[in-house]
Amino acid sequence: MDYTILLLVTFCIISKLACADLCELSALFANCSKRGLSEVPQNLPDYITNLKLSDNNITKIEPKAFKRYGKLVVLDLAHNKISILDSDAFMGLCELKVLSLTGNRLDHTKYPNNVFRPLKNIQELYLNRNMRRTPPSKQEQTCKYSDKAFSWMVNLNILSIDLCGSSDFGIGFLKLIHLQNLTFDYCLAYNLTKKTFSNFRNSNVTVLNLSRCELYEMSESIDAGILDPFSNVTSLDLSNSYFSLKHALKLLLPFRNKKMDMINFHHDRMAKR
Ligand SMILES: *[C@@H]1O[C@H](CO)[C@@H](O)[C@H](O)[C@H]1NC(C)=O
Ligand SMILES: *[C@@H]1O[C@H](CO)[C@@H](O)[C@H](O)[C@H]1NC(C)=O
Ligand SMILES: *[C@@H]1O[C@H](CO)[C@@H](O)[C@H](O)[C@H]1NC(C)=O
Ligand SMILES: *[C@@H]1O[C@H](CO)[C@@H](O)[C@H](O)[C@H]1NC(C)=O
Ligand SMILES: *[C@@H]1O[C@H](CO)[C@@H](O)[C@H](O)[C@H]1NC(C)=O
Ligand SMILES: *[C@@H]1O[C@H](CO)[C@@H](O)[C@H](O)[C@H]1NC(C)=O
Ligand SMILES: *[C@@H]1O[C@H](CO)[C@@H](O)[C@H](O)[C@H]1NC(C)=O
Numbered sequence: 702m703d704y705t706i707l708l709l710v711t712f713c714i715i716s717k718l719a720c721a722d723l724c725e726l727s728a729l730f731a732n733c734s735k736r737g738l739s740e741v742p743q744n745l746p747d748y749i750t751n752l753k754l755s756d757n758n759i760t761k762i763e764p765k766a767f768k769r770y771g772k773l774v775v776l777d778l779a780h781n782k783i784s785i786l787d788s789d790a791f792m793g794l795c796e797l798k799v800l801s802l803t804g805n806r807l808d809h810t811k812y813p814n815n816v817f818r819p820l821k822n823i824q825e826l827y828l829n830r831n832m833r834r835t836p837p838s839k840q841e842q843t844c845k846y847s848d849k850a851f852s853w854m855v856n857l858n859i860l861s862i863d864l865c866g867s868s869d870f871g872i873g874f875l876k877l878i879h880l881q882n883l884t885f886d887y888c889l890a891y892n893l894t895k896k897t898f899s900n901f902r903n904s905n906v907t908v909l910n911l912s913r914c915e916l917y918e919m920s921e922s923i924d925a926g927i928l929d930p931f932s933n934v935t936s937l938d939l940s941n942s943y944f945s946l947k948h949a950l951k952l953l954l955p956f957r958n959k960k961m962d963m964i965n966f967h968h969d970r971m972a973k974r
Pocket of ligand 7: 907
């Protein structure tokens with residue numbers, strides 16, 4: 702190993718600082734991906750607009766962790782071990798348009814009410830691959846999303862999140878009037894009713910992804926009108942979800958007489974029954 706790098710690494714370990722000297726800077730982009738960081742570095746230039754902190758060892762976002770980086774437009778925190786977001790975690794990020802928290806350990810029912818409040822301009826939010834609950838029993842509690850936390854992001858276009866066995870999206874989701882692309886990535890849905898998505902009814906979702914809902918075949922209730930709030934959808938991905946024909950036809954009811962660009966029912970393997 703190069704002697705200076707060895708020295709630097711040793712220094713970083715000894716000083717226990719989040720050693721931003723290891724990040725790669727090019728113009729307004731700081732690449733701190735895969736640096737073994739356990740906290741957000743505080744010694745990067747404050748004018749950067751793009752900060753990549755993916756694949757590190759961050760477990761918690763401390764208050765004001767990004768206050769110094771008020772010019773950020775893109776922040777990538779994917780594939781860390783984040784389970785705690787302080788209420789002031791994103792303070793100062795009023796220019797931010799894209800935030801990825803994919804592949805962490807967040808609980809979508811436990812966001813502090815004001816945590817996303819500073820993100821007045823956010824357009825894309827990736828919270829997928831965080832919450833995978835054990836296969837549900839009928840006793841499992843309904844999962845109540847932190848709708849108040851989401852209600853601040855009125856400019857959101859793209860949301861990627863996980864879907865619990867039995868989900869309750871509260872009235873805060875009514876505020877997401879600009880939502881266009883909605884993906885449920887980990888999909889454990891077994892209880893979809895016409896109430897489930899009803900608070901998305903003010904959004905203008907045109908691309909809906911409900912793929913890999915493998916547990917849905919367990920569902921007993923087959924409400925009509927489950928997808929009614931998504932009547933503007935023109936692209937629907939239901940691939941690898943176990944919907945019976947009866948379910949599928951009911952699901953597609955809101956789209957009769959509509960022009961669809963894509964409906965994907967593809968199965969990688971045969972459904973179990
Ligand atoms: C960022 O740094 C990581 C680790 O060195 C590297 O694998 C990746 O290609 C870099 N990404 C960009 C966009 O420069
Ligand atoms: C990640 O952090 C944990 C706890 O802070 C520590 O035990 C572990 O060694 C760290 N792993 C790496 C790869 O730095
Ligand atoms: C299914 O969801 C509805 C609300 O949408 C709820 O009232 C009901 O308790 C849920 N059933 C189960 C078995 O979780
Ligand atoms: C939504 O998704 C579609 C298909 O994946 C893509 O073409 C489109 O650009 C996305 N919309 C936005 C606002 O990014
Ligand atoms: C839907 O989501 C799955 C899983 O995240 C992904 O593989 C697939 O490409 C997505 N479909 C579309 C049309 O973007
Ligand atoms: C659905 O699309 C139509 C036509 O583009 C539009 O008039 C209507 O407002 C849209 N619905 C929502 C909830 O945005
Ligand atoms: C809803 O989205 C469609 C397709 O992107 C667009 O043509 C329409 O104007 C939008 N409607 C509203 C009310 O935003």
